[in-house]
Amino acid sequence: MTKNHPFHLVDYSPWPILGALNAMTTMIGIIKWFNLFNSNLFLMSNIILMMIMIQWWRDVIRESTFQGNHTFMVTLGLRWGMILFITSEVFFFVSFFWSFYHNSLSPSIEMGLNWPPKGIIPFNPNEIPLLNTLILLSSGLSITWTHHSIMENNFNHAIQSLMITILLGLYFTLLQAIEYIEAPFSIADSVYGSSFFMSTGFHGLHVIIGTTFLMVCMYRLLFNHFSFTHHFGFEAAAWYWHFVDVVWLFLYISIYWWGS
16 A cells, blocks of 8 residues: 555554553442452453553554564654653653652641651661662663663663563562552551552552563563664663652652651
């Protein structure tokens, strides 16, 4: 089919509509879990979500790598798309910080005019939170090493540094899970508990998503999908990971250090 533009118009895909329907099913599953203490629908929705992700990623990899559809103009559009997506994520976290500072700078009488509220024992910022900060800062260095290795066609260094980044991401998630298990307060403990678990919990979810993104990049790297001039799939993952790093720094300084 002839065309008079440099853009790739994607083929019809079932994944956007199926993904949207699955998001609705996931939300219904969460409501069912919280109200009826039955997590079956939520777990089934997660399994379907993973199946959609795998097949959608497969299609994008196929059109970008084997079909050669991602021209310069297409990748430029993808870059802007990723920039706007990360911008929307920034404002998503701004809402949590706004809530935290609104309540902490002027605690209400219901909280005893204290911050943290009376009865809340906050985490020691010099223990697991500090270790997690060092882990994410180190992962930011290792993913930059991966990027430079790809641009220099150093395949072995790219594999090694990306593996280090993935392991650091998994280690961070493990430590945060331990922290949650040992937490002396819950999400129901005043606005402090709500602010803490909503902000750190969504950040933890972003770390899991970013780690999954990097695992897909590792798969693609092993199969030589990236060259020194054509590797936006990895660049998008690296941008996302740096965003996760920066958000954690603000979380650590605001909630763990200043807020405690």
